[in-house]
Structures are given as structure tokens and as C-alpha cells.
Amino acid sequence: MMEIINTLMETVMSNQVSIPLIEPMLDSLPEIPMLQYMVAFMLWKPIFALLICPGLTVGGLSLLFFPWIERKLCGRAQWRVGPHEIVWWLGGVIQLLADSLRFLFQEVIVHKDAHRPYFLQFPFLSFMIFLLPLLFIPAGTIVAIQTPYAIQIILALVCLFPLFILGFGWASNSRFAYIGTVREAFMYFAYEIPFIIAAIAMIILYGTSDPLLMASRQSIPGIILNPVAALVFFIGAAMATGRMPFEIPDSDQELCAGPHVEYSGIAFGLIYVLCYEKGYILSALMTILFLGGGSGPAIAGLGDLSGVFWFVVKTYLVLTTLFMLRAVYPRYRLDQGLKLGWSPMLVMAIIGLAISLVVVAVRVI
Amino acid sequence: MEETEKDRNIRILHSGVFTPLRRWATKWSLWPCHFLTSCCGVELAHTGACGYDMERLGTLNMGISRQANFIMVEGTITRKMARALRIVWEQMPDPKFVNVIGACGQRGGIFWNSYNITRPSDIVPVDFFIPGCPITPEGLLRGVRAVQEKIEGRDNTTIRFKHVELPPGDGEENRAPTTPKIFAPTPLVRVDVPRDVDWAFGNDLVKNLKAQLNGLYTSITITEKNRIAIKTTPENLVETSRKLSDTMGVDHVKSVNVIDVPHERKFMVEYMVSGYTEELMPVILTIFTEIGREAEPEITSLASLWESANYSERELHDFFGVQFKGNKGMKGKFLLAPDTPDTPLRKDFKLEEEQYTIEEGVPLTPAITPPHYTPPSSSSPSYTESELEDLKMPAYEDVLKEAEKNDEFVAFIGPHHSGSGHLRWVMRMKGDIIKDVIPDPGYVHRSMEKIAENRLYIQNVPLTERPNISDPINMNLGYVRAIENALGIEVPERAKYIRTIMAELSRIGAFFYDMGIFPLFMGHSTGFMYSFAIREMVLELMVRMTGSRCTPSFIIPGGIRRDISDDVLDRTRNFTSAIHKRLKKYENIFVYNPVLISRMKEVGVLTREEAIRCGIVGPFLRASGVEYDVRKAEPYEVYDKLDWEATTGDAGDCLGRIFGRLEEIKQSVEIVRQAVDAVQGMPRGGVISEEILGDYKEASDDIRGYLYNVYGDLVLPKGEWTSVTEAARGTVLYSIISDGESNVPYRVRIITPCWMNLRGIIEASKGERVADFWTVYASFGYFPPEADR
Amino acid sequence: MKMKSMKKVVGPEYNLGDKIKTNVYAVGVAMQESVYPHTATVFYPRERKKMPDNFRGFILFDPDKCISCFNCSFVCPANAIRMKEAPNKRYYPTVDYGRCIFCHFCIDSCSGGALKATKIHDVAYKDMDAMFTPTEEMIELPEIIREDKKYVEYEIKEDDLHLKRTKGEDYLFVEVPPPKEIPMVSTCIDPGSCIGCRVCADVCEHGAISASVEDGGTLRMKIDTDECTGCGLCVKECSMQILMLNKLERE
Numbered sequence A: 001m002m003e004i005i006n007t008l009m010e011t012v013m014s015n016q017v018s019i020p021l022i023e024p025m026l027d028s029l030p031e032i033p034m035l036q037y038m039v040a041f042m043l044w045k046p047i048f049a050l051l052i053c054p055g056l057t058v059g060g061l062s063l064l065f066f067p068w069i070e071r072k073l074c075g076r077a078q079w080r081v082g083p084h085e086i087v088w089w090l091g092g093v094i095q096l097l098a099d100s101l102r103f104l105f106q107e108v109i110v111h112k113d114a115h116r117p118y119f120l121q122f123p124f125l126s127f128m129i130f131l132l133p134l135l136f137i138p139a140g141t142i143v144a145i146q147t148p149y150a151i152q153i154i155l156a157l158v159c160l161f162p163l164f165i166l167g168f169g170w171a172s173n174s175r176f177a178y179i180g181t182v183r184e185a186f187m188y189f190a191y192e193i194p195f196i197i198a199a200i201a202m203i204i205l206y207g208t209s210d211p212l213l214m215a216s217r218q219s220i221p222g223i224i225l226n227p228v229a230a231l232v233f234f235i236g237a238a239m240a241t242g243r244m245p246f247e248i249p250d251s252d253q254e255l256c257a258g259p260h261v262e263y264s265g266i267a268f269g270l271i272y273v274l275c276y277e278k279g280y281i282l283s284a285l286m287t288i289l290f291l292g293g294g295s296g297p298a299i300a301g302l303g304d305l306s307g308v309f310w311f312v313v314k315t316y317l318v319l320t321t322l323f324m325l326r327a328v329y330p331r332y333r334l335d336q337g338l339k340l341g342w343s344p345m346l347v348m349a350i351i352g353l354a355i356s357l358v359v360v361a362v363r364v365i
Numbered sequence B: 001m002e003e004t005e006k007d008r009n010i011r012i013l014h015s016g017v018f019t020p021l022r023r024w025a026t027k028w029s030l031w032p033c034h035f036l037t038s039c040c041g042v043e044l045a046h047t048g049a050c051g052y053d054m055e056r057l058g059t060l061n062m063g064i065s066r067q068a069n070f071i072m073v074e075g076t077i078t079r080k081m082a083r084a085l086r087i088v089w090e091q092m093p094d095p096k097f098v099n100v101i102g103a104c105g106q107r108g109g110i111f112w113n114s115y116n117i118t119r120p121s122d123i124v125p126v127d128f129f130i131p132g133c134p135i136t137p138e139g140l141l142r143g144v145r146a147v148q149e150k151i152e153g154r155d156n157t158t159i160r161f162k163h164v165e166l167p168p169g170d171g172e173e174n175r176a177p178t179t180p181k182i183f184a185p186t187p188l189v190r191v192d193v194p195r196d197v198d199w200a201f202g203n204d205l206v207k208n209l210k211a212q213l214n215g216l217y218t219s220i221t222i223t224e225k226n227r228i229a230i231k232t233t234p235e236n237l238v239e240t241s242r243k244l245s246d247t248m249g250v251d252h253v254k255s256v257n258v259i260d261v262p263h264e265r266k267f268m269v270e271y272m273v274s275g276y277t278e279e280l281m282p283v284i285l286t287i288f289t290e291i292g293r294e295a296e297p298e299i300t301s302l303a304s305l306w307e308s309a310n311y312s313e314r315e316l317h318d319f320f321g322v323q324f325k326g327n328k329g330m331k332g333k334f335l336l337a338p339d340t341p342d343t344p345l346r347k348d349f350k351l352e353e354e355q356y357t358i359e360e361g362v363p364l365t366p367a368i369t370p371p372h373y374t375p376p377s378s379s380s381p382s383y384t385e386s387e388l389e390d391l392k393m394p395a396y397e398d399v400l401k402e403a404e405k406n407d408e409f410v411a412f413i414g415p416h417h418s419g420s421g422h423l424r425w426v427m428r429m430k431g432d433i434i435k436d437v438i439p440d441p442g443y444v445h446r447s448m449e450k451i452a453e454n455r456l457y458i459q460n461v462p463l464t465e466r467p468n469i470s471d472p473i474n475m476n477l478g479y480v481r482a483i484e485n486a487l488g489i490e491v492p493e494r495a496k497y498i499r500t501i502m503a504e505l506s507r508i509g510a511f512f513y514d515m516g517i518f519p520l521f522m523g524h525s526t527g528f529m530y531s532f533a534i535r536e537m538v539l540e541l542m543v544r545m546t547g548s549r550c551t552p553s554f555i556i557p558g559g560i561r562r563d564i565s566d567d568v569l570d571r572t573r574n575f576t577s578a579i580h581k582r583l584k585k586y587e588n589i590f591v592y593n594p595v596l597i598s599r600m601k602e603v604g605v606l607t608r609e610e611a612i613r614c615g616i617v618g619p620f621l622r623a624s625g626v627e628y629d630v631r632k633a634e635p636y637e638v639y640d641k642l643d644w645e646a647t648t649g650d651a652g653d654c655l656g657r658i659f660g661r662l663e664e665i666k667q668s669v670e671i672v673r674q675a676v677d678a679v680q681g682m683p684r685g686g687v688i689s690e691e692i693l694g695d696y697k698e699a700s701d702d703i704r705g706y707l708y709n710v711y712g713d714l715v716l717p718k719g720e721w722t723s724v725t726e727a728a729r730g731t732v733l734y735s736i737i738s739d740g741e742s743n744v745p746y747r748v749r750i751i752t753p754c755w756m757n758l759r760g761i762i763e764a765s766k767g768e769r770v771a772d773f774w775t776v777y778a779s780f781g782y783f784p785p786e787a788d789r
Numbered sequence C: 001m002k003m004k005s006m007k008k009v010v011g012p013e014y015n016l017g018d019k020i021k022t023n024v025y026a027v028g029v030a031m032q033e034s035v036y037p038h039t040a041t042v043f044y045p046r047e048r049k050k051m052p053d054n055f056r057g058f059i060l061f062d063p064d065k066c067i068s069c070f071n072c073s074f075v076c077p078a079n080a081i082r083m084k085e086a087p088n089k090r091y092y093p094t095v096d097y098g099r100c101i102f103c104h105f106c107i108d109s110c111s112g113g114a115l116k117a118t119k120i121h122d123v124a125y126k127d128m129d130a131m132f133t134p135t136e137e138m139i140e141l142p143e144i145i146r147e148d149k150k151y152v153e154y155e156i157k158e159d160d161l162h163l164k165r166t167k168g169e170d171y172l173f174v175e176v177p178p179p180k181e182i183p184m185v186s187t188c189i190d191p192g193s194c195i196g197c198r199v200c201a202d203v204c205e206h207g208a209i210s211a212s213v214e215d216g217g218t219l220r221m222k223i224d225t226d227e228c229t230g231c232g233l234c235v236k237e238c239s240m241q242i243l244m245l246n247k248l249e250r251e
């Protein structure tokens, strides 16, 4: 019995998140029984990744606060203030808490025409599925599942998203949802190919698809090495998350939010954060592919957390930029979105691929 | 029953384990379903925009009923809209709250005796009523706060009156006076009262007309400068019109009108037509004829000749039951709801009378029968089949059938839809291409014309600005000018300048309203905020000039209510330079945004011919290349003394319409600047014409105290008095028919620009992509209350 | 000539360079504004926008100045003002805020200055019945919820709009001088046609008209110019339409 625990402990201890700052505190822990194991377990990198960063805690907090940041920032750019009065000396930070609690406690209406089981299942299912890519995303050196095919898996999972949105639309059985769903399907075709090509360009450039390795090979960030691919990836991310100017499937004023027009209560609450979830994942991916992941000047005392810090900062930067598009652009039309995806973006993606090849060739020579 | 409904939401919030959390969360997350029902929506938009920023309170406007938990009923709920209100309310998840803003939604406001309004409190349980017309953003936010307090379970009284006993007395009982209104018992209604005017071209024109229409007309009269009435017989109507169209270049209809003269057993039908040729532009030819007053009188439609008459004919069919033979829309109702009284504009349909005293047994609230369906109560929580049937809107079965045959997809958009405004569109599409759009207007039809013929002339001043409170001054100006023309009053110079300043400010305001809604339709909230920030400045000037933000009622026959102060003039002068800074930013972020340009370019093209055929007006007509601006063609106020240019364009697409108006706004700013400079150099005072003041000459710089004494008994000379005014969205036409004895008009016809532009929207969006519909729609600055009147 | 004063507007035509330029401008504005915003927001419940003194809000009433002329009631476009008989048998106005559209036509029609404007406008009523305000409640300034600690003025300067914030509460009522006096009296223009119906005497709130039988048995209505307030009710009601308001020429 002890042996099993010991071997387990060994695996756990061999892969600990090291944080010099709290080490003295940790050292005093053995005096308290069990806690030591628990802390060790928590600091075990895969678990840390899953529960803290980039997983549930940071992810959840992002979902809770990012909409607030977005609303505040957009508000600022729009000559107003955004959510404010709720705790006005803090500028209304907990606005989203109120919103989500309200959704949680509100009635969920399933209308007569809806396909009841799917209508209710999809929001919850998709929320889960959308979290999966987080398993493969490293924050600094911390990752839940390390595989050499992480990028491909993430891309594959990301490409699953639209299916669920189609699911909402189909289960809602409403005219607007129908139009929105069709648009979503179209847009999916518009961005997917250039988006993946851009990612592949970076895989070629770094010669690996293991995010940890990728980060370590970015002494010069990917965005400088291959700005074209970065641009394509960014636009693709904007399209995938349905941000302006590509908020085409759920264009509020045309289709009343398209696929999720019929959702209410917590089901809508989940859908509402889905888009931020997507945004978070894609920004994280962008950070890894183009901004060097968690690399950055080490911060004394933080140890491994320094990587986490830089990762979070970069991800938030990308996320903010992505969401600030809302303040700058109106919405494209479906055909314009498609055209953009199929011609300039595809061309640019291929150029990006070529640049990568050139860079690799230069390196080899 | 309603009481329990009202409390149910609070009960829900106050039960269960998480009560405090629930209450707290709901309190800070009241998402109003922006149920844009009427003009009060303008102030709602201001509250949501950067001037007040409703989002601060966690109150985020949401277009989708399923996700909102709060309705703000913005003013009038018409009989047609009542169903929508109920349906939306039913669609919202519990707990939900309802506030009614604006007097219209309470005891009816200015439309209290309209035949087409209902009271929201009969339809849904209402938590709070906020008075005002429109409410101020502060009032609206106070309502939100009151709901928050209510959720918290605290005392939510917002006003406490102090009771002061009136002096006891010993006076004698007095008889209360009766009504001040005088109705002639058998009025003499003539639309062709001749008048001697100095108008050489007119005399030639009449000669010419007589020659052309030989044998077709009964009489041709000059009724005013630029106005000619041609009387003909019902049989010759079409022939006369065709002649005019073929030989004289008459190409559009400005107004169609029916006048009911019950004691002479006749209807008069008149078409006001004109042509966009250099000479004909300011001239309005009124072709009129008389038909017998039967239940379903018939006359041949002119819609095939002049498409622009089409919708007006359908509207008059609703109002008077006149059948226009040849017009396809003569089945069913167009503007009115199925349960509105039939043919309400006939004289034998009477509106409720005013009450001037409070007496026992006379209720405060006018008798309004609620719509047919009864809302479910706690005892019978679901609808019966027949009630459900009653809740349904017209379904356009034939359209559906035809669409199915052609393999088209049909969507019913509105009246509650975040991008429909307050009307419904039935859109037939094939793939992503719009095949046809069928409008279903009338959701804000508040029977302006009927009400106007039951009120004193002066009481109609506030009424005439209600169609469009985003451009109140121009709406008002048209009406007042018609009266001034009739009475032959010359307005003092200073008042003219001030009116011009205000009219142009109002035009700027309306432009920024449209250019704020346009970005919203494009999903660009920054554009909305920026333009409403500029509009907030305009309103600030308005409130300083007149005391009211959106509904000044400031222009009265003969001048303006009171002189405006130098301080306000200075501010207005500053505004003309201050606006540029913010406008520049607005342009950079929105108007010149490449995404937007690509959305607008070559979308919704109306060629010159199409535009004229559809009868569209104003900047939208000019964008299609017609050089017609009333301010140039028939200058009023001081437009001919100032240096400015009207705009035209020839692309006729959304881009042209938007940029045309943008340039127009810059010209307006220029006009304001020049006019302010001129006013600043003038002596103060004397802003009401002494001709109209009569004995009350001392009131000429401020009417305070004597408004009723001066205007109460105003009577216009016999005849028809038509004025055309260039409002922000196009030509607004008022024609007032007076019998010369009553102190209320006999008939008032209001043709608003949006009503004419409706046809243009339909034409322009055919064949475009689905998403473009909103571009086209918004590029026309369509304002439903204005169209529906 | 007309042609010349028309300006042709052509929408912009973008090439690639312009596209990049305009994109940069748009992003630039957003970035600039998120750093140095030109915020125009009034934080309403905690601060209040200062409305000018001529703002049209709730209405106050001063019974001492009222001559019961019914002008306010007659002119009200929404029929919000209905007169109620007070204990002293005079008619005084009541306002129904469920209808009032705040046009202040009533105030502009009140020659004695009995009706006065306040700057109150942010009120929410729990039920519609409370919106009816009897005369007794219109005499003193009502109390409203004030959460504001500051007031804000929109200052439009030559360069831009500025928000000027001042600590303290804004006042809600401004006393204005009564309107200029234009004294009028009722006079009979054709005593011969009088049919002696006494409607005028019945309707006069000030007892200015009395009937007297002249010698010869003819009935004459006598108008006391000192009592007459020039309210015009008798003029309106006279069945023969022989009364007229005339300017009172005082020596």
C-alpha cells in the first residue's frame, strides 16, 4: 500500500510546479498530516494545468471577468463607462457574476417546437467539449496532457465547435435559428481551411507540433517570423469566435442572435460564455503559435509560475484585441465573409506556408 | 387578478434557498427587451447611449425576448401592437418586470382619445409607470431604480406630494363652462377657394392646363401661390391624370386624400401631384373629384399610373372604406388592426369628448376597450384555442402558398425584432437573395389625422411633432406654416431666423438619430454611441432653448413661444465648431470604415426613374439624382438669405444616401452658424407676429400667460391650405381643410416622408442579399411612428 | 441657378492603400479613445444633469393667483387638466400625469401666473391611480428621491463638449416673475340682442356679472369692470355671442 502511494508520490513530486516564493510555506506543511499530499497533488503539473491554469480557475475567471473587461473597454472607447454601479468603487467588476446568477435562477423555457432533449443537452455538452482543448494547452511549462500532436488535436477539437452550434439551431427549430445555422455552416467553410493552413505553417516553421517545444523554439516570436500566417490565424480566430466583423451567424439585428434565439435562462447563459470560451482557447493557441507561449523574462520568486504569468498576459492581450474588434468594425455580409475566407485569406495562408518553408530552408542552409 | 400576476415575480424571487442571491443577481441584471413600440424609444436609445449609459446599472438592452427579463413599454401600444406585447411578455422567462414609459402607455397622453390605442396595463401586469412625453432618460433610470428597490423588497415610492388644504370659502356655486370648441353644424367644405395671387407663371400654367385638359376638367382654380386645384369627374379622373402625366411632366403623387362630407352625401377624393421638372417643382396640382357617400364607394385607382399613390390609397381604404379599383391591396386592412373600428375617419365615427371638470361618475381614464383576447389569469393559466387565434397576426396565407410553390423561404420579421423597428416585414427569400418584401405597417398608427380634426388648431401643435420626435421642429414647422399661409401672416425676422436655427438643429438631430440606428443594424455599437453623443449636444441646445429635449412644441403660428437668450445662442455658435471634432471621429470609425463602405456600395440601388416612380422624397430622392429640395424649390423661413448648398448624387445606392446626408448635415451646421451670427446682431424681442396677437401685443416676446387667449379661437379661412416642408427625412406635407367657421380643422392630411419612403425601401431591397435588407432599411432612416402617424 | 446651388456628393472609392489607411484610422480612433476617452456620461442616480431654468417638468399651482379661467384646461392638448370644485366653490386645476405631455401650454396660458414649472421629471409611479394629482397636492413642491451628490452641466465650448461637475444638489424649482399684465374685461357689444339667459352670470366665477331690470322691463346684464378678471368664460358661453373681451383702458 505504502509503496503504491510512494511511487505515486514520486511521479507527482517529480513533476511539480516549483514556486520559490511559497516554498518556505510548503516546507512547513509536513507538520500537518495529509495537507502535504494534497498540496503536492495540486502542484502536480497535469493537475495544476487542469485545475488552475490554463484550466478551470483561470479559464473560469476569464469567463467571468473577460466579458466585463470587454464591456468596460468597449464602453470606454465608446465615450461611456460600461457596467459600473454594481460596486461602483470597483467599477462593477462583478457584473458578470450577477448576470450569470440571474441566468442560473431564471426559468428555462423550452418552446413547443423545439426538440426537447437536444435543445437542453447541447448547451451543456458543448460547454464541456469546448473545454477539452485546454487539456493540451501549456501555460509556460505546465500542461495537462503532453503529446507531440497537441496542436493537431486542439485544431481538431476547435473544428468540432460549429457542429454544436448547428445543433442549437437545429434543436431550436425556428426560422431565425435556421438561417443563423446555415450561415454558421457557411462561415465554417470560409475560415477553416486558411486557419488550419496557418497553423500548419507554424508547425512546419518550428518543426514540431508539441506546444512546449514550440515555445522553446521561439527565440524570435512566430509573429515576426511569419506575420502573414499570424494575420490569417487572427482573422480566422475572429471568424471562428464570431466576432465583429464576422458576427454573421448570430447577427443580432438581422437574426436576433441566430442559433440561440430561443434559449433562455442558464442554457443561454452557457451559450453566452461559449463564445468567450472559444475566444480564450483560440487566443491561447495564438499565444503558443505566434507569441512564444509562456516564454518571457523570468520573474524572480515565481519559478514556474512566471511562465504561467506571461502566458496569461499574452493570452489576455490577444483576447482583448480580438474582442476590441467589436468597437471598431461593423459586420460583413455572408457572401463577403465567404469571399474573404476563400480568396484573400486562402492566398495569404498559402503565402504564410511559403514563408515558413523559406524560413526553414534558410535555417537548414 | 393582475395584482397577483404583478406580485408573482417578486414571490418567485423571494422564495427558495438562495433568496438573497437571487434578488441581488436579478436586481443588477435587468435586461430590458427593447420593445421599441413608439417614439419614447428615442429617449430609451439616449438612455442606452453614452449620455446616460444604462449599462452602468447592469441594464443591458437585449433584443431577444427569451433572454430578457424586463420590458420597457415605450409609449403607445396600438391595437395592432397589443398582441405583440402580450406575446413578447409570454415569451420571457420568469421572473420578469414591466415598466411603462411615456404618457401614451398610461392614460393615453396626447393620444388619449385615439381609436387605435390600448393601455399596456390591460395587457400585461405593469410594475411602474413613468410620466413624460417622452420621458427623460433620468425618468427612465428612476424607473429602473424603482424596480431594483422593488426586487429588494424596499419601499419604492419615488415621489411624495404634500397635501395643502385649499382655502375654505363661501362662494356661490358656479356652472362650469362647456367646451371651447366650435363645430360648424353644416360646414361648407371647399378645396378650390380661389385666391388672387401675384403669380404670373401660375396664370400661364392654368391657361396651358385648360388647353391640355380640354373637356376633361370641371374647373381649374388657383387657390394659393403654387397651388392649383383641378376639379374633374370620377369618370374623367384617369384620363385627366394620364394627360397631365404625358404632356405636363407630372410624375409623382405627393398626397392622396379623401374628405368626408356627410351632410352633402359625398366624398371628395383628391390627388396632389407634381413633377420634378424645373418649373413644376414648387407647384402642387390638386386633382379632385366627388363621389357618392355610400358604404363602399368606388373610384379608379391611379396607382398604375403613379406608383407613389399606391400605399396612400390602401391607407385611405382603411380609413374611409373607399375602394380604389385597380389597386391590388383593397382586401383586408393595411394600417389598422383587425379589431380597430371600421372606417374610423368618416365623420360619423366620433371620438370621445374632452372633459374639463371632474365630476362624480365621470372616470379619469377614457373608455378604451381592451383588445379582444383576455390574458390568462391565475385561475386559467393557459390560453384557449380561440384566444390563441386572436393573438395571431395576419398570416398572409396566399404569400406563404405562393412562396412554397416557388421553393422560397419566408420569414416574418417583426414587429418585435431587434432590427425591424415597429413594423413587420414578410420577407420572401430564395437562398440568400430577397425575392420580395411585404410591409405590414401600422403598428404605431395612432390616428393622428382623426385626432387633429377634433382639437383646436393650437392643440395640434404638440400633436404634429409626435410622429417624429427625433425631428420635431420640422414636423411642427410644416403645420404652423400651413396656418400662417392661410392667415397670411408674416413672421418677424428674428423669429424666422430662430426657427431656421432650430429646424436645422432638428435636422442634425434626426440625422444623428438615423446614423445611430444604422450602425446598430450593422452591429457597430461605437457608431451608435458616437452619433448619440453628438445628438446629446443637440438635445442640450434644444432643452436650453425650449425647455424640452425632444418635444419642444415651440413653434406656434406667427412665431415662436419665446425669445431665446444670448447665452443659448453662444452655445449654439460653439456647437457649430465643437461638432466637428466628434464628427470626425465618428466618420473615421464608422462612415469611412472599409467594412461599412463595402456593405453599402452598390447596394439597394434606386435609379432616378425608380425613385420618382416609388415617390420617395428628401435626401434619398436627391441621392438618386433628383434636384429637389423644398428649401431651394420653394424657400421658406430664411433659407433663401443664407449661403448653403443642397446635395444630390447619382449613384442612388446606400452609400450615396448616407454620404448625401452626411454632406447635408455639414451644410446644416453651416446654416446654423450663419443664422446664429445674424440673430446675434439683431435686437432682442418681438418674436411673435403682432397680426396674430391682436390685443395682446405686449406678449410679442414671450407668449407666457396668453397662449390660450391668443390662439384658442383661431379660425382659418375657408379652403384647403397645403404646406410642404423639407423635414430631415424628406418632404412633409400638411394639408389643412378649414370650413371657415369652426375653430378646429375640418380635415388634416399629414403625409410624412417615411410613409413615402416605405415604397422605396421595398423596391431597393428586392434582389439584394438578406443581410442587405437592413442596410437598405437603415439607409432610408425609416422611423415607423412617422410613417404610421 | 437652381442647378448651381446643388452639390453633387460622390461616395468614396477605395483602393488597397485607402483600405489600409481607413482601417488604421478606425483602429486608431478606438485605441485613442480607450486611452483618453471623451466620456459624455452622466452617472444619473448618483449625479444629476442640471436642467436649465426653463425646463418643463412637473407643475405647481398657486390658488391665490388663479382666476379660474379654465384656460389651462381648455388648452391642454392631452386633456390632462380637469378643473375641480374647491371648498370655496371655485374651480381649480388638477393634473393627471398619466396624460400630461409636459408641453406647458397650460403654464403659457395662465395669465395670472398661478401655474408654475418645476424641474422635477424623474418619477416612477407604482400605479396609475396615483398619477392623478389633485389641486391640494400641487401647491407645494413634492419630495422626490434624491440620490445625487453632484450635478453635471453640459458645457458646449468652442472646441468640444465638456462635462462640468459641481458638488451639491441642484435646485428643482425656480420662481419666475408672473407674466406681463394685459388687463382685459368683458363687454357686451350688442345689449339689444341679449335674451337674458343669464348663462354669463352663472358661469362667472367672480360674480362680476349681475342682472338688473331696467325701467321698461328690459333685462340688462351689468358687468362690473373692477370684479371682472378678463377670464373670458362668459364670452365663450354667451348664447347670443354678444360678449367680447376688450382691453381695459385704465386712466
Ligand code: SF4
Residues within 6 Å of the ligand: B038, B039, B040, B041, B074, B075, B076, B101, B102, B103, B104, B105, B109, B110, B132, B133, B134, B135, B466, B469, C101
Ligand atoms: S407620444 Fe411618443 S413621446 Fe409621447 S408618450 Fe407617447 S410614445 Fe412617448
Ligand code: SF4
Residues within 6 Å of the ligand: C065, C066, C067, C068, C069, C070, C071, C072, C073, C093, C106, C109, C110, C111, C112, C113, C114, C115
Ligand atoms: S389658467 Fe391659471 S388662472 Fe386660469 S384656471 Fe388655470 S390655473 Fe387658474
Ligand code: SF4
Residues within 6 Å of the ligand: C072, C075, C076, C077, C078, C079, C080, C081, C095, C099, C100, C101, C102, C103, C104, C105, C106, C107
Ligand atoms: S403641460 Fe401640457 S399636457 Fe401637461 S397639463 Fe399642461 S397643457 Fe396639459
Ligand code: SF4
Residues within 6 Å of the ligand: C185, C186, C203, C204, C205, C206, C207, C208, C209, C223, C227, C228, C229, C230, C231, C232, C233, C234, C235
Ligand atoms: S365677467 Fe366674464 S370675463 Fe369677467 S370674470 Fe366674469 S366670466 Fe370672466
